[in-house]
Structure formats: structure tokens, C-alpha cells
Amino acid sequence: MKILILGAGQVGSSAAEHLSREESNDVTVVDTRKDILRELQDRLDIRTISGHASHPDVLKRAGAEDTDIVIALTDSDETNMLACQISSTIFNIETKVARIRSAAYIRTEGLFNLEAIPVDVCLSPEQLVCEHIEQLIHYPGALQVLKFANGEVRLVAAKVNKDGSLVGQKISTLKEHIPNTEGRIAAIYRDGQSLQPEGDTIIRSGDEVFFIAAKKDIRAFLSEMRKIDSPVRRVLIAGGGHIGVRLASALEETNHVKIIERNPERAKIISEQLNKAIVLVGDAADEELLLEEDIDDVDIFCALTNAEEANILSAMLAKRMGASKVMALINRPTYADLVEAGTIDIAVSPKQITIGSLLAYVRGGDVVKVHSLRRGSAEAIEAIAHGDNKNSPVVGKKIEDIDLPHGCNIVTIVRGEEVIMAHHDTIIEKDDHVILFLTDRRNIAHLEKLFQKDNVLTK
Amino acid sequence: MNWQVIQRIIGILLMIFSITMLPPIIISFLYEDNVWVSFLFGFFLTVLSGLIIWLPVRHSGNELRLRDGFLVVALFWVVLGVFGASPLYFSSQPNMSLTDAIFESMSGLTTTGATVLSGLDFLPKSILYYRQQLQWLGGMGIIVLAVAVLPMLGIGGMQLYRAETPGPIKDNKLTPRITETAKALWYVYLVFTILCAGSYYIAGMSGFDAICHAFSTVAIGGFSTHDLSIGYFNNTGIELIAIFFMFAAGINFSLHFFTWRNKNIAHYFSDHEFQAYLKLILSISAFVIIALLLSDHLDNKNIPITGIFHAVSIATTTGFTTTDFANWPGAIPIVLILASFIGGSAGSTAGGIKVIRFLLIYKQGIREIKRLVHPNAEIPVKLGKNAVSYRIVDAVWGFFSIYLIVFGFMLIAMMMVGLDQVTAFSAVAATLNNLGPGLGEVANGFMTMPNSAKWIAIIGMLLGRLEIFTLLVLFTPTFWRH
Numbered sequence: 001m002k003i004l005i006l007g008a009g010q011v012g013s014s015a016a017e018h019l020s021r022e023e024s025n026d027v028t029v030v031d032t033r034k035d036i037l038r039e040l041q042d043r044l045d046i047r048t049i050s051g052h053a054s055h056p057d058v059l060k061r062a063g064a065e066d067t068d069i070v071i072a073l074t075d076s077d078e079t080n081m082l083a084c085q086i087s088s089t090i091f092n093i094e095t096k097v098a099r100i101r102s103a104a105y106i107r108t109e110g111l112f113n114l115e116a117i118p119v120d121v122c123l124s125p126e127q128l129v130c131e132h133i134e135q136l137i138h139y140p141g142a143l144q145v146l147k148f149a150n151g152e153v154r155l156v157a158a159k160v161n162k163d164g165s166l167v168g169q170k171i172s173t174l175k176e177h178i179p180n181t182e183g184r185i186a187a188i189y190r191d192g193q194s195l196q197p198e199g200d201t202i203i204r205s206g207d208e209v210f211f212i213a214a215k216k217d218i219r220a221f222l223s224e225m226r227k228i229d230s231p232v233r234r235v236l237i238a239g240g241g242h243i244g245v246r247l248a249s250a251l252e253e254t255n256h257v258k259i260i261e262r263n264p265e266r267a268k269i270i271s272e273q274l275n276k277a278i279v280l281v282g283d284a285a286d287e288e289l290l291l292e293e294d295i296d297d298v299d300i301f302c303a304l305t306n307a308e309e310a311n312i313l314s315a316m317l318a319k320r321m322g323a324s325k326v327m328a329l330i331n332r333p334t335y336a337d338l339v340e341a342g343t344i345d346i347a348v349s350p351k352q353i354t355i356g357s358l359l360a361y362v363r364g365g366d367v368v369k370v371h372s373l374r375r376g377s378a379e380a381i382e383a384i385a386h387g388d389n390k391n392s393p394v395v396g397k398k399i400e401d402i403d404l405p406h407g408c409n410i411v412t413i414v415r416g417e418e419v420i421m422a423h424h425d426t427i428i429e430k431d432d433h434v435i436l437f438l439t440d441r442r443n444i445a446h447l448e449k450l451f452q453k454d455n456v457l458t459k
Numbered sequence: 460m461n462w463q464v465i466q467r468i469i470g471i472l473l474m475i476f477s478i479t480m481l482p483p484i485i486i487s488f489l490y491e492d493n494v495w496v497s498f499l500f501g502f503f504l505t506v507l508s509g510l511i512i513w514l515p516v517r518h519s520g521n522e523l524r525l526r527d528g529f530l531v532v533a534l535f536w537v538v539l540g541v542f543g544a545s546p547l548y549f550s551s552q553p554n555m556s557l558t559d560a561i562f563e564s565m566s567g568l569t570t571t572g573a574t575v576l577s578g579l580d581f582l583p584k585s586i587l588y589y590r591q592q593l594q595w596l597g598g599m600g601i602i603v604l605a606v607a608v609l610p611m612l613g614i615g616g617m618q619l620y621r622a623e624t625p626g627p628i629k630d631n632k633l634t635p636r637i638t639e640t641a642k643a644l645w646y647v648y649l650v651f652t653i654l655c656a657g658s659y660y661i662a663g664m665s666g667f668d669a670i671c672h673a674f675s676t677v678a679i680g681g682f683s684t685h686d687l688s689i690g691y692f693n694n695t696g697i698e699l700i701a702i703f704f705m706f707a708a709g710i711n712f713s714l715h716f717f718t719w720r721n722k723n724i725a726h727y728f729s730d731h732e733f734q735a736y737l738k739l740i741l742s743i744s745a746f747v748i749i750a751l752l753l754s755d756h757l758d759n760k761n762i763p764i765t766g767i768f769h770a771v772s773i774a775t776t777t778g779f780t781t782t783d784f785a786n787w788p789g790a791i792p793i794v795l796i797l798a799s800f801i802g803g804s805a806g807s808t809a810g811g812i813k814v815i816r817f818l819l820i821y822k823q824g825i826r827e828i829k830r831l832v833h834p835n836a837e838i839p840v841k842l843g844k845n846a847v848s849y850r851i852v853d854a855v856w857g858f859f860s861i862y863l864i865v866f867g868f869m870l871i872a873m874m875m876v877g878l879d880q881v882t883a884f885s886a887v888a889a890t891l892n893n894l895g896p897g898l899g900e901v902a903n904g905f906m907t908m909p910n911s912a913k914w915i916a917i918i919g920m921l922l923g924r925l926e927i928f929t930l931l932v933l934f935t936p937t938f939w940r941h
Binding site for chain 1: 630634635636637638639663848
């Protein structure tokens with residue numbers, strides 16, 4: 001697939017990195033900053049074009065004429081929208097994704113369609129990150145909560161600790177522990193290596209487990225893995241940027257929220273935007289301030305500033321001063337590896353969250369949703385099965401008979417409203433939403449073939 | 460420095476290179492010239508050495524850094540030059556010393572075209588074919604070929620590609636994937652070769668000569684299967700074909716690619732380097748023709764085509780001849796040799812400093828004059844409507860000065876080993892610019908030169924092909940310091 005990425009900022013360059021790793025993608029990146037492009041080209045096998053992202057001549061040079069998908073990720077909403085407009089009217093690019101930050105645009109109905117502004121998908125990294133954190137706060141103990149099938153089914157990652165009731169037992173006993181629920185363990189990571197979960201696999205303390213369950217059963221499953229943390233009441237947010245404010249306003253009705261912002265002017269603005277949350281002016285790494293605001297009573301401390309180093313430090317400080325749980329926004333995978341599972345409970349990577357939502361549009365098969373997991377090495381995918389018994393490699397087959405690539409298993413099937421946990425003899429029907437877990441990203445091309453839209457059996 | 464990866468890549472490339480020794484064996488059987496054994500020896504020596512180098516490290520990861528890329532490229536040209544010499548050395552006819560064999564092989568690979576062999580017309584056909592093939596492989600760059608066929612080079616391919624072909628505008632890829640870019644370049648190259656061979660054949664060459672000369676024409680090499688070079692054929696049609704293809708091979712290959720893809724000839728004329736290149740070739744041709752007409756040296760009837768032929772052949776650094784141009788009167792030989800310093804376009808198979816660099820240096824000069832008149836003016840160096848960044852202008856100056864310094868040192872070295880001034884000057888120009896023929900004693904080749912001069916020439920050819928920096932960077936402490 002020929003992909004044009006506009007803007008080589010954090011999201012843009014990590015999208016380029018992720019997408020160019022797949023053999024079948026030809027990636028071109030456009031930006032005005034030549035030095036960033038040069039650095040990017042040294043590292044990745046992509047083409048770079050320097051110029052203004054919404055200028056038709058620049059797009060033409062970047063090969064817009066035969067591009068399949070344009071992803072506009074520059075800092076400016078307006079540039080992104082205009083670039084999509086031009087890509088559509090002049091270059092007839094089929095799929096157009098734009099990063100739109102400002103809620104004013106997103107909220108307006110009838111704006112993003114072919115007659116007005118032809119953007120197929122609006123992407124707001126801040127919104128995505130905020131939702132992600134909200135889920136984590138909603139399900140204390142989870143490392144990641146990912147939605148499938150409009151949120152009815154969720155994939156949850158959790159670290160097993162010794163208080164989980166499943167520790168030291170076989171997976172097959174899960175049914176006896178929590179009767180009347182259905183769920184599946186999709187993957188287990190032990191010491192960084194993935195294990196194929198079988199019925200007689202024994203869960204140990206320290207394992208990272210991915211399980212899938214219906215929305216209502218998640219808490220029950222979580223309690224199998226670890227001692228369930230008490231619900232979050234008091235939230236302290238460091239950093240009044242886009243993400244911080246969004247999170248504060250999402251949580252302020254149900255929780256007790258405080259938000260620390262360093263810049264007095266910014267603090268004034270956000271205090272006007274928020275209703276119940278308390279806005280504090282000061283430094284998030286200021287011991288006195290944290291003490292004054294009863295850091296030891298805080299249920300979760302979220303360091304969400306733009307500076308990841310500052311996030312790490314302030315989160316560590318908060319933990320030491322008694323916050324029951326701390327979370328930090330960290331983009332660099334190496335940093336995340338360094339601190340997670342140490343003093344910082346959860347590292348949230350905005351890059352990775354955004355990438356997942358992009359991947360669904362560049363996948364070859366009919367894919368509804370992709371979540372990028374474990375720093376991009378694994379993926380959870382929701383795909384639709386097409387065709388009929390004769391011509392489809394999946395429809396009408398038992399799961400055990402499907403030629404799945406190595407490291408890939410079918411976890412759940414959503415048929416209309418019904419959620420079916422996969423067994424080896426479950427038969428897949430036409431238009432089923434199949435949720436798969438892939439531990440080895442390299443086999444993605446194989447998977448794409450199975451779920452092709454034009455349902456022709458390819459060799 | 461990532462030694463294992465470097466070792467692994469060198470091993471693989473060497474094994475691949477060994478395959479190129481098989482076609483001459485077929486030629487040898489076809490013409491029954493009885494030297495196939497030396498190619499078989501060469502093949503086994505190369506493939507086994509490659510295997511021995513590769514085996515211990517076959518499982519190592521393949522993350523190539525920029526610095527590794529420089530080393531791989533430089534090492535590879537050196538290693539290939541040596542292994543490529545093996546069939547020539549093993550062969551009893553011609554009976555070559557090791558120095559001569561390496562000289563010939565290096566002159567072939569670097570598309571220089573200087574030779575130490577005489578009596579070419581009587582040599583075994585397979586040896587002749589092998590020399591031409593070396594030039595053809597060297598023309599587009601073996602590394603570029605490797606990048607095209609070895610997916611395992613992956614991103615590292617870009618480091619190699621860039622290290623092999625440094626230059627002002629190489630950062631722009633033709634296609635997003637480096638492998639595709641390399642393939643596209645090789646397709647263009649292949650198509651040119653086929654067209655050129657076909658035209659030669661129609662114009663009257665034998666099939667063997669047509670293919671052999673097509674190899675050295677599109678590679679801007681200059682090796683021939685005859686002592687008299689193109690002059691042997693005494694055929695105006697062949698000369699015109701050679702002029703056309705030498706000129707075309709001196710154009711940036713990405714221009715060919717885009718013209719091909721967009722089916723639009725106007726692409727050429729909107730490129731500023733091409734405009735300069737065209738003007739340059741036209742004015743040198745005009746100068747040579749007028750100077751020859753004024754001098755009575757040649758028969759007036761032949762002058763236009765002979766003049767253009769040599770202007771194109773020498774200015775693009777090919778080095779084909781139809782007559783003994785070194786003895787032409789007045790300044791003509793020197794003007795031609797000086798033209799070879801400019802060479803062809805960047806991104807072509809030509810040697811020399813490259814037209815684009817000269818254009819930028821010239822524009823810099825004009826700017827200084829303007830500045831004297833308007834001391835407060837802000838005057839950017841522009842190519843067409845686009846200002847050229849200071850980084851590039853700096854790099855061009857750096858390259859130019861290093862080129863001159865290297866030239867100076869090599870000139871001194873050549874004179875120290877006993878060459879006279881004209882011979883030394885032209886020998887360095889002929890090798891550093893990857894030209895081939897020189898003036899004075901090296902007008903017809905390097906056979907009479909002492910071994911020391913041959914080794915200096917070998918270094919010169921390598922420096923020229925790798926545009927100096929790639930090789931020179933290995934001799935700086937900065938490169939090796941951790």
C-alpha cells in the first residue's frame with residue numbers, strides 16, 4: 001500500500017516507523033523541517049519530501065497521484081483538513097485520515113463528508129490517550145484496556161501478583177473460579193517471552209496476562225489475576241496540557257480531581273474550563289506542594305506533561321511520598337522499559353495508542369480495529385470474515401482447521417450482538433467479527449490474506 | 460564498528476560476485492580459446508573465500524550503521540578489485556603479473572578504462588569479454604545492484620547506497636523503498652545496454668563486439684576489444700551511436716527514470732544540471748572542431764564527427780578514441796583532459812567532479828563578484844528558482860578542495876617515481892577522473908609505467924570511483940574513535 005504521511009512530528013514519525021516496517025507498504029513523509037527528515041531517512045526505508053504539507057505541488061512531488069491513503073498529522077488542524085481536501089479533489093486519494101485536535105471541529109456535524117471537508121477519519125491523539133487513561137482508572141489493576149465490537153468486548157492486560165486467586169493454578173480451573181462468565185486468556189508473557197496459553201498452563205506471579213471478556217465480567221477476571229485495588233476516588237494530575245485538561249473534565253463529575261499547572265496564565269484558562277476540579281499553580285515535582293495537597297491520600301497520580309523526563313521524576317517522587325498508584329506519559333520505549341514495573345506502575349505511550357488506531361486503515365484485509373501492544377511487537381486485531389464456505393479460507397471452518405500463522409490465535413467471535421468465546425471446534429460464519437491476538441507481527445501479511453474483502457482464495 | 464555484520468555482508472557479496480565469473484567460461488567454450496580453467500579457478504577462489512568469511516558469522520544481526528556502510532563499501536571495492544583480478548592472473552595468455560592483473564581489474568570495475576594490455580585483438584575472447592563485463596558491473600555500482608537484489612540489506616541498503624554514491628542530491632530517492640530505487644536504476648541501465656548493443660550490431664559490429672562495447676559505453680568505461688578502440692571499426696555510424704549513448708549515460712539516471720515514467724521529454728530540459736551538461740558538451744565540441752579546422756592536422760571531411768566524438772568521450776570520462784588525440788595540435792589535448800575533471804552529471808555512471816558541483820562552484824564565484832558590487836546584498840546561490848542550502852554549498856567546496864589536494868599529492872607521487880610532467884599530470888587525471896587514456900607516455904595505456912606508478916594509479920581510480928570522501932574517511936582518526 002502506498003502511504004503518504006504529512007508531518008514528521010512525534011506521531012508522524014512513529015507512524016512512519018511502524019508502517020514502513022511492513023514489507024508491503026511504501027511510505028513517503030512530508031515535512032518542512034529538513035533536519036528531521038534527514039534523520040528519519042537515515043533510520044527508515046522511506047522517501048522524504050520537504051515542503052509545506054498542503055501545497056499541491058509538494059503533494060504531487062510526494063507521489064500523491066498514485067497514493068492509497070493520506071494521513072495528515074501536522075500540528076495544525078487547518079493544514080490537515082486542507083491537505084485532505086486537496087488530496088481528494090485533485091489527486092483522488094481514496095482514504096484520508098486527519099489529526100483534528102480542536103473539539104470545535106469534531107463536534108460540528110456534517111463537516112467531514114465528501115461534499116464539505118473530505119476527511120474519512122478524524123484522529124485526535126489527545127482524545128485517544130485520554131480515553132485510554134480513563135479506562136485504566138475505571139479498572140484499577142489493569143495495564144491496558146482495549147475495546148472491541150463497540151466496547152462490548154474488552155481485552156485487558158494485567159500483571160499477575162501473588163494475591164490473584166488463579167496464581168499457581170491451571171488456566172482450565174478458571175471456569176470453576178468464576179462460573180457463569182465467559183472469558184479467554186489470549187496471551188501470557190513470562191519474563192518478556194510469549195507463551196502459548198493452553199488449558200494446563202499454570203499461571204505464575206509476575207506473568208503479564210492478556211485476557212478478553214465481556215464488559216461486565218472484567219472486574220471478576222481481574223480479581224483472578226491480582227488483588228483488586230479499591231476504586232479510585234482521588235486523582236491528582238500533573239500538567240495542564242491538552243491531555244491533562246481533557247482527563248480532568250472527563251473525571252471531575254465522578255472523582256475528586258486536582259490538577260497542577262506550572263504556568264499561572266494557563267492555569268487561569270483551565271480553571272475557567274473546568275467546573276469541579278481544583279487547579280493548582282505550581283511545580284509537580286515540588287515536595288512542599290505535594291505534601292500540602294495530601295499526596296499520601298491520592299489514589300492515582302498522573303504525570304501528563306509534555307516532558308517525559310519530568311513525568312518520570314515527578315511520578316517517582318509522588319510514589320515515594322505515598323501515592324498509592326502513579327502513572328506517567330512516556331513516549332520512548334526504552335524509558336518505558338526502564339521504569340515500568342519498577343517504581344512507576346503504569347507507563348502510557350501516546351505514540352503507541354495512536355498508531356493502533358491508524359493501523360486499522362492500512363491493513364490489507366477487512367479490519368475494523370487494531371491495537372498495538374507490547375511496544376509494537378504484538379497486535380490485537382478485529383477483522384470481518386467474508387465470503388462463503390467455498391471461497392473463503394475462514395468461513396464455514398472450525399477454528400482448529402483454519403491455517404493460522406504461527407503465534408496467532410482466535411480469541412473471540414462477535415456474531416451480531418452475541419459474544420462467543422472461541423473453542424477449537426467453533427465454526428466461523430459469514431460476517432462474523434473475529435478477534436485475534438498476534439504475538440509475532442511478522443506474520444501479518446498471512447493474516448491479511450485470510451480476511452480479504454474480495455474473498456477470493458489466494459494461494 | 461560492527462565487525463560481524465561487515466564480515467557477513469562482505470562474505471555474501473563476494474559469493475554473489477563469484478557468479479560473474481561463469482559467463483566468461485561459456486564464452487571460452489563458444490570460442491574454444493582454452494582459458495576457461497583460469498575462470499573456474501577464479502570462481503572457486505572467490506566463492507570459497509566468500510564462504511569462509513561468511514560461515515562463522517552467518518547468524519549475526521543485520522543492523523548496519525552509517526559508519527559500517529562506509530567501511531563495507533570501501534572494503535568491497537578493494538576486495539572485488541583483488542578477487543576480480545584472479546582470472547586475469549591465473550590465465551597464461553595474457554601472462555600478467557599480480558600488479559598488472561589488479562590494475563586491469565580495478566580499471567575495469569571503476570570504469571576507468573586505462574589498460575596495461577597491448578595486442579588486444581589477439582587475446583582470448585573470454586578474457587576480453589571479462590574485462591568489458593567488469594566495467595559494466597562497476598558502472599552502475601555493484602553495491603546498488605546488491606541493494607536491488609538483497610532484501611536482507613534492508614535499511615542498511617540506504618547507508619551503502621549513500622556511501623557508494625555521495626553527492627549533492629543523492630538524498631532524494633526515486634521510490635519510497637531503497638530496493639525499488641536500486642531496481643529502477645538497474646532497469647534503466649539494462650535497457651540502455653540492450654539498445655546500445657542492438658544499435659552497434661545493426662551499424663555493423665559483430666555480435667561479440669556489439670555486446671562488449673555496449674557494456675563499456677553505458678558504463679562510461681572505455682575498455683575496448685581492439686587496440687585501436689572504436690577507431691578499429693572505421694565506421695561513422697558506430698561513432699554516432701557511441702556519441703549518443705556516452706552522452707545519455709552521462710546524464711543523471713533518475714532523470715531518465717522520471718522521463719520514462721512520465722513519458723515526457725521536457726523533463727530533461729527543465730533540469731539545471733542537464734542544461735549545464737548539454738552546454739558544456741556543445742561548447743567543448745565546438746572548440747575542438749574549430750581548433751582542428753584551423754590547424755590542418757586532420758582531413759577536413761572527418762573533423763566534425765571526430766571532434767564531437769572525442770569531446771563527448773573525454774568530457775564524459777569514457778575514454779574511447781578513434782584516433783591519436785594526444786598528438787593533436789595546440790591546447791586541444793589539454794582542454795579535453797581538463798574537461799574530464801568536470802565529468803558527467805551526478806547520479807550517472809561518469810567520473811570526474813560532476814557537473815552539478817562545478818555549476819554550484821561557478822555560481823558561488825559569480826556571487827562573490829556581485830557581493831563586491833553590492834556589499835550589503837543577500838544573494839543566495841540558486842538552481843533555477845530554488846536556493847541551495849549552505850550545507851550543500853559547503854559540502855561542494857569541501858569536496859572540490861580535497862579533490863585538488865589529492866590531485867596535487869598524487870601528481871607529486873607520480874613525478875617522484877620518475878614520470879615526466881605531462882605524463883604524470885595526465886596519468887593522475889586519467890585515473891582520478893576515471894577517464895582512461897592520458898597524454899605523453901600514457902596515451903595508449905599504462906604498460907610502460909613502473910609498478911609503483913601503477914599502484915598510485917590504482918589508488919587514484921578507487922578514490923575517483925568512490926568520490927574520495929568514502930575512502931578518505933577511513934583514514935581519519937574521527938572515523939575510528941569511539
